[in-house]
Each structure stands twice: as structure tokens, then as C-alpha cells.
Amino acid sequence: MVTGSRHPLTDPAEQPLRRPRAIATWLLIAAVATAGLWLLRGTLDKAHMALAFLLIVLGGSALHGRLLGLGLAGLCFIAFNYFLLSPYYTLHIADPLDWGVLVAFLITGAVAAQLLHRAQREARTARERAEEIDRLSVLGAETLNAGRAEDAVLPIARVIRTTLRVAVCEVWMREDSGRVKCLARDAAGHDGDAPPDEDLLISVINGGVVAVRGTGPAWTVTGDAPADLQAVLRRHRDVRGVVLPLTVRGRGLGVLRLESAEPLRFDPAAVRFTLALSYYAALGIERIQLAAEADRVHALQEADRLREALVAGVSHDLRTPLTTIKALAFELRDTGDDRATIIEEEADRLNALVADLLDISRLRAGALPVSPEIVAGEEVLASALQRVEGARGERAIRATLPPDGSIPVGRIDFSHTVRALVNLIENALKYSNPGSAVEVELTREKDHMVFSVLDRGPGVTADEARRIFEPFYRPGSLPPDAGRAGLGLAIALHLAEIQGGTVEYLPRPGGGSIFRLIVPAADVAHIS
Amino acid sequence: MAPGGAALVVDDEPQIRRVVANSLRGIVDRVLEASTGRAGIDLAAAERPVLIVLDLGLPDMDGMGVCTEIRSWSDAPIIVLSARHSDGEKVRLLDAGADDYITKPFSPAEFQARARAQLRRARGAVDSDDTPFTAGGLVVDVARRTVSRGGAPIHLTPTEWDLLRVFIRHAGRTLTHQQIIREVWRGGAGDAQSYLRVHIANLRRKIEGDPVRPRLIITEPSVGYRLEAPAD
Numbered sequence: 182m183v184t185g186s187r188h189p190l191t192d193p194a195e196q197p198l199r200r201p202r203a204i205a206t207w208l209l210i211a212a213v214a215t216a217g218l219w220l221l222r223g224t225l226d227k228a229h230m231a232l233a234f235l236l237i238v239l240g241g242s243a244l245h246g247r248l249l250g251l252g253l254a255g256l257c258f259i260a261f262n263y264f265l266l267s268p269y270y271t272l273h274i275a276d277p278l279d280w281g282v283l284v285a286f287l288i289t290g291a292v293a294a295q296l297l298h299r300a301q302r303e304a305r306t307a308r309e310r311a312e313e314i315d316r317l318s319v320l321g322a323e324t325l326n327a328g329r330a331e332d333a334v335l336p337i338a339r340v341i342r343t344t345l346r347v348a349v350c351e352v353w354m355r356e357d358s359g360r361v362k363c364l365a366r367d368a369a370g371h372d373g374d375a376p377p378d379e380d381l382l383i384s385v386i387n388g389g390v391v392a393v394r395g396t397g398p399a400w401t402v403t404g405d406a407p408a409d410l411q412a413v414l415r416r417h418r419d420v421r422g423v424v425l426p427l428t429v430r431g432r433g434l435g436v437l438r439l440e441s442a443e444p445l446r447f448d449p450a451a452v453r454f455t456l457a458l459s460y461y462a463a464l465g466i467e468r469i470q471l472a473a474e475a476d477r478v479h480a481l482q483e484a485d486r487l488r489e490a491l492v493a494g495v496s497h498d499l500r501t502p503l504t505t506i507k508a509l510a511f512e513l514r515d516t517g518d519d520r521a522t523i524i525e526e527e528a529d530r531l532n533a534l535v536a537d538l539l540d541i542s543r544l545r546a547g548a549l550p551v552s553p554e555i556v557a558g559e560e561v562l563a564s565a566l567q568r569v570e571g572a573r574g575e576r577a578i579r580a581t582l583p584p585d586g587s588i589p590v591g592r593i594d595f596s597h598t599v600r601a602l603v604n605l606i607e608n609a610l611k612y613s614n615p616g617s618a619v620e621v622e623l624t625r626e627k628d629h630m631v632f633s634v635l636d637r638g639p640g641v642t643a644d645e646a647r648r649i650f651e652p653f654y655r656p657g658s659l660p661p662d663a664g665r666a667g668l669g670l671a672i673a674l675h676l677a678e679i680q681g682g683t684v685e686y687l688p689r690p691g692g693g694s695i696f697r698l699i700v701p702a703a704d705v706a707h708i709s
Numbered sequence: 710m711a712p713g714g715a716a717l718v719v720d721d722e723p724q725i726r727r728v729v730a731n732s733l734r735g736i737v738d739r740v741l742e743a744s745t746g747r748a749g750i751d752l753a754a755a756e757r758p759v760l761i762v763l764d765l766g767l768p769d770m771d772g773m774g775v776c777t778e779i780r781s782w783s784d785a786p787i788i789v790l791s792a793r794h795s796d797g798e799k800v801r802l803l804d805a806g807a808d809d810y811i812t813k814p815f816s817p818a819e820f821q822a823r824a825r826a827q828l829r830r831a832r833g834a835v836d837s838d839d840t841p842f843t844a845g846g847l848v849v850d851v852a853r854r855t856v857s858r859g860g861a862p863i864h865l866t867p868t869e870w871d872l873l874r875v876f877i878r879h880a881g882r883t884l885t886h887q888q889i890i891r892e893v894w895r896g897g898a899g900d901a902q903s904y905l906r907v908h909i910a911n912l913r914r915k916i917e918g919d920p921v922r923p924r925l926i927i928t929e930p931s932v933g934y935r936l937e938a939p940a941d
Binding site: 529590 | 722724725727728731732766792796812813814815816817818903904906907909910911913914920921922923927928930931
């Protein structure tokens with residue numbers, strides 16, 4: 182469990198003069214030493230006395246800092262001169278060598294006090310660093326071990342609040358919807374009762390800048406990044422509330438809000454600590470978002486699996502009875518009943534309808550794989566013509582290859598392209614005059630292979646031209662029993678698009694429609 | 710064509726067994742029925758049918774297992790019935806030794822044509838390369854490596870010739886892309902394999918009357934190709 186810091190992150194006791202007992206003690210020690218030395222001054226060498234005073238100076242420096250050390254050095258210097266160097270009881274010195282002793286003592290004392298001071302300062306900084314690392318590592322372990330992503334954020338808020346000694350620490354997350362939600366709140370008493378509104382939080386997130394509040398409830402968005410927090414607090418007087426953006430890799434994920442009853446004042450170490458912990462909080466938010474994302478993906482996969490199972494089940498369950506129906510119709514035809522043909526045709530239509538519905542659901546879910554290969558356009562044409570053979574009836578379909586004898590080649594998914602072309606041809610057969618031929622042309626146009634399906638039907642108005650590719654759209658002029666569910670063109674367009682192609686509609690000069698199935702072409706070197 | 714031998718139909722749906730059995734009347738002497746894969750394998754071993762019709766959606770074991778097991782000791786043609794199975798599954802079954810597949814719902818006429826073609830192919834398998842292959846005006850003399858159409862000689866590239874020979878050797882049988890590539894390129898040639906479809910297009914231009922309405926080399930989308938065997 183993370184607890185509050187034993188050492189607050191403000192600079193401890195630069196001034197030992199604040200401690201009167203320590204000063205009195207050392208003054209007493211200095212006085213006693215002087216008295217002792219005074220009693221023995223006839224028998225002792227001056228250098229020995231200087232050494233005794235030096236010990237006092239070093240002791241004072243080591244235990245209570247540089248200022249006491251320097252003060253003691255000055256006092257001892259005077260006492261040494263006044264009581265122990267002849268002529269006694271004056272600051273006058275007779276022997277020039279005694280000056281040497283005194284000055285050497287003073288310099289040694291001052292330098293020693295200074296060196297001790299530096300060593301202590303470095304030791305303290307090192308200790309603080311170690312504590313910071315301790316705190317962060319404990320927090321790191323805690324956040325990593327938290328079972329739920331949400332549970333990782335509260336310890337962070339708690340550590341920030343206790344370490345900075347503020348009243349409230351909150352972590353807010355921006356959700357997918359754009360709303361900002363409070364994820365974790367650690368508070369001790371005072372709240373300021375001035376929560377920032379959502380717009381302010383959003384502008385903090387979007388701008389990556391700090392917002393502050395004085396004693397009043399009004400918040401101000403500054404133009405400063407969190408790294409300049411110290412400068413912000415210096416510039417805005419009496420800051421009681423701070424909102425910091427939480428970012429990971431430049432992405433604004435949420436905010437950190439701090440509230441205090443006292444004016445907030447951070448030293449560089451506190452700023453560093455706050456920035457480090459806000460990064461933890463940001464990572465915590467990111468983890469929550471990733472976990473939510475994983476849940477969503479899992480749910481989608483589950484839905485996918487269910488749909489696939491349904492698709493497989495429906496197609497299997499429907500196809501078995503359709504086979505039986507077709508077989509019975511076949512037997513019926515042998516008895517001379519011409520209704521058999523209708524039964525067979527309707528069974529085929531039903532089967533095609535089911536296939537369409539399954540395809541459109543797979544296409545819309547993006548669940549149809551694409552496997553492109555090098556395919557000659559005329560093979561697509563041949564397979565499509567073979568497939569519409571049954572639906573063609575007495576109708577003529579004229580197929581045209583490039584007149585120059587070239588073989589256009591595409592990098593396409595064979596089955597998808599055949600299916601798209603079949604749908605366009607069936608559409609042309611369905612919507613055009615039964616007496617007219619449907620034409621299919623294969624051409625190569627720059628980087629594309631194009632199958633054009635031309636009919637002499639009524640054509641499509643400009644208004645309808647946009648809508649005919651929508652699923653279930655049927656031109657209003659059509660008899661209700663014509664064709665299928667209005668999925669053919671939508672499926673053809675989808676199948677073309679998933680392999681980098683498209684289907685376009687053009688009015689045909691002289692009346693009728695042209696549907697162009699455009700797919701990526703490929704260039705093959707001469708092969709033998 | 711004179712009837713001969715027994716056919717075995719393995720399917721858990723009694724209606725489908727009935728449809729298949731009725732369709733096979735007049736093509737084989739009698740039809741054996743099994744509703745599980747295990748029973749199908751046992752019947753096939755005991756009765757040695759001349760034709761096996763196998764459904765993929767069996768309750769006890771998958772079609773692949775049945776197909777592999779029967780193929781390990783029987784040369785009888787296997788026609789697979791599939792309803793919901795993917796192209797990938799059909800390809801794997803053909804690679805595992807099935808000879809043809811037909812997708813539900815199928816019409817009895819279509820099924821009869823496939824069954825006749827398989828029986829004809831199975832009987833003809835003993836024929837040697839000595840008999841020229843003839844179909845729709847095309848005459849291929851495999852032994853002499855000559856091809857002609859309506860009496861006019863046709864020049865084929867070595868790859869096109871290899872393709873045609875593989876098709877003739879397996880006339881009437883659906884060959885997967887991989888089976889064709891294995892036989893024509895024998896595992897070498899790298900890039901050339903990805904041009905299989907282009908080679909087929911070139912070959913069709915030479916041997917078919919109308920390359921967009923091929924009558925000899927039939928595309929089975931996503932699965933492979935089949936050379937239509939000449940009708941009796």
C-alpha cells in the first residue's frame with residue numbers, strides 16, 4: 182500500500198538558525214572549550230588550540246548545516262584571538278605568525294563547512310530520488326497488477342494527492358462519445374466546490390494546456406504545457422485548482438484535476454513528480470480504452486461467428502429441401518406435367534434469393550475474403566455466360582472480345598468478379614425488352630479491365646441512377662414480380678469495391694443502359 | 710450405356726438418398742444407402758461399389774475422413790455433395806481423392822450427367838494413349854503429339870500441350886489448380902504457376918470454337934477445371 186511521503190518534497194531546513202536549541206548548545210560548547218583552553222593556554226601550542234576550535238566548527242557544520250558552521254568559525258576566530266593569543270583581551274596580535282595560525286584556521290573552517298554542506302545536499306537529493314523511484318515502482322507494480330483497468334487509476338490519484346498534499350485529486354477520461362467522465366477521485370475534506378465544466382476539460386485535452394482556478398469558481402485556460410506548471414503557478418496568484426491534460430504519444434486521453442485549500446506552490450521536484458504520475462494516469466486511461474476495445478473486438482468476433490453459423494445453417498437447411506423439390510419436379514415432368522418447369526424455376530429463384538441475402542449480410546459485415554489472382558478476362562466472361570445460361574431462356578447474349586485479338590488480364594478475385602458480372606447480365610436480361618439482345622464487351626482501359634453490359638431497356642433516370650446500387654431498391658416502374666429482391670446491383674458494386682474496382686452506370690446512346698464493371702488490370706510478360 | 714455394378718450413397722438425409730437413388734436408376738444395377746460415414750466405409754469395403762456419392766455434412770465424421778479412407782483402398786469414383794461448404798473445402802476434398810462435386814440444390818439431370826461421366830471415365834481408365842481423343846471436331850493424338858480441329862492442324866506451345874495432355878488423362882474429372890500445376894510443372898517453374906489461368910485462356914483460344922463459350926475445358930469457379938469427356 183502506498184502511503185504519504187515521510188519527507189515532503191520541499192527543501193528541508195536550509196536555515197539551522199531557526200533552531201535556537203542547537204545554536205545555544207553549540208555556543209555553550211564553544212564557550213566551554215574556550216574556557217578550558219584559556220586555563221591551559223600557557224602549556225598548549227597555538228596549533229593544538231586551533232585544532233580544538235576546528236573540531237567544534239566541523240561538528241556544528243556536520244550536524245546543523247553550513248550557516249552554523251560558518252558562524253561558529255567566526256566566533257571561534259574572535260574568541261581565539263581575544264582570549265588565547267597574546268596580547269590577551271585585545272583583538273590585537275603581536276606575533277605575525279599568530280596571524281598565520283588564525284587565518285589558516287578561518288579558511289580551513291569555512292572550506293570544511295562548505296564541503297560538508299555540498300556533500301549533505303547531494304546525499305539528500307539522492308535520498309529523494311530513491312524515494313521517488315520507490316514510490317513510482319510500488320505504484321507501477323500496483324497499477325500493473327490491478328485486475329480491472331479501472332482499478333489501476335485510483336491508486337495513482339491517491340499517491341498524487343498524498344504526495345503533493347492537496348485536498349482532491351481526480352482523473353477524468355474522455356470517452357468515445359466525446360463525453361468526459363470521472364474515473365477516479367481521491368479526496369480529503371475540502372473540495373472547493375468549483376468543478377470545471379465539460380467544455381473546459383475538453384479544451385484542456387484538445388489544447389494540451391493547463392487550466393487554473395484562483396480562490397473563485399472561475400477557471401482560466403492558460404497557453405502553457407504541463408511542463409511549465411511551475412511558471413504557471415508563479416504567474417497566477419493564489420492558485421487553488423489545477424487541471425492538467427493527460428497525453429500518451431501526443432494523444433489527449435483525459436485530465437488530472439487537483440484542488441487545494443491552500444495556494445498551490447510546486448518546486449521542480451514536485452512538478453517532475455506530478456508529470457511522471459500524470460503519465461501513469463494517462464497510461465491507465467489508455468489501458469482502460471484498450472481493454473474496452475478488446476471487449477468490443479471480442480464481441481464482434483462472437484457476432485461474426487454466430488452469423489457464420491447461422492449462414493451455414495440456413496444455407497444447408499434450405500438447400501436440402503430445395504434439392505428434393507427439384508427432384509420431385511423432375512419426376513413430375515416425366516409424367517408430362519408442364520407445371521414441373523415452373524416448380525424448378527421457382528426453386529432456383531428461391532435458392533438465388535437466399536444466396537443474395539447471405540452475400541449481402543457477409544459483404545456488409547466485411548466478412549468476405551478476397552483472393553486476387555492473375556485471370557484472363559475472357560475466362561470471367563465464359564464462366565458468367567455459363568452461369569446465366571439457365572436464366573437466358575430464348576434471349577441472345579452477344580459477347581465481344583477486344584478486336585485486336587489481345588487477351589486482357591486482371592489481378593482479381595475470380596469468383597467475386599464472375600458473380601458481379603452475372604448480376605449485371607441478369608439485371609440487363611430482367612429489365613430490358615425480351616426481344617432485344619444483351620451485349621457484353623470486354624476491354625482493357627489503361628490500368629483497368631472493363632466488362633460493359635449493354636441493354637436496350639428503358640434506361641435509368643438521373644435521379645434513379647444514384648439509387649439503383651442501394652440494396653432492395655427497385656425502380657418504381659417495374660411490375661412487382663420482376664426478378665429478385667433488388668440486391669443484384671448492390672452485391673455487384675460491393676464485390677467490385679472489395680477488390681479495388683467499381684461499377685458505374687452510363688445511359689446508352691440510342692436508349693438503354695450500360696453498366697461497366699471495372700476491376701484492376703494486370704500486365705503479364707510474354708509467356709509460352 | 711449398359712448398367713453395371715452397385716452405387717453407394719452416403720448421406721444422413723433420407724430425402725437426398727432417395728433423390729440420388731432415383732437419379733441413378735438405369736445407370737447402375739442397384740443403389741446401396743448409408744446414413745453415417747462409418748456405415749458408408751463398411752458398405753464400400755463389403756460391396757465394392759462402382760460409384761460412391763458422399764455428402765459432406767455427415768453426423769459422425771467429416772467428409773474428408775471418409776473420402777481419404779475409401780480412396781486408400783478403392784479406385785471407385787467419388788462424387789461429393791456439398792451444401793454449405795466453402796470452395797476451400799471442395800478443393801481439399803478433390804485433392805484428397807474425390808473425383809467431382811455437385812452443390813445442392815442440384816437437378817437430377819445435372820447429377821445424372823456427372824454420374825455417367827464418372828462411370829465412363831472409370832471404365833475408360835484402362836484405355837491407353839493409343840486411342841486418339843476426339844470431341845467436338847477436335848482430335849488429339851497423344852502418342853503422336855498432334856492436335857487438329859476440323860482437319861486443320863493446331864500448333865500448341867509445350868506448356869499448352871502439357872496442359873491438354875493432363876486434361877485428357879483425367880477427362881471428365883474436376884482437377885484442382887494445384888493438381889494441374891503439380892502435373893504440368895512438377896513443382897518447378899515458380900512464377901509460371903500464377904499464369905495458369907492465362908495459359909488456359911490461350912489454350913481455349915486454340916481448341917475451342919468460341920473461347921467465351923467453351924465446351925471442352927469447363928471452369929469450376931474457385932476449384933479448378935474439367936475436360937468434358939466426349940459423349941457416347
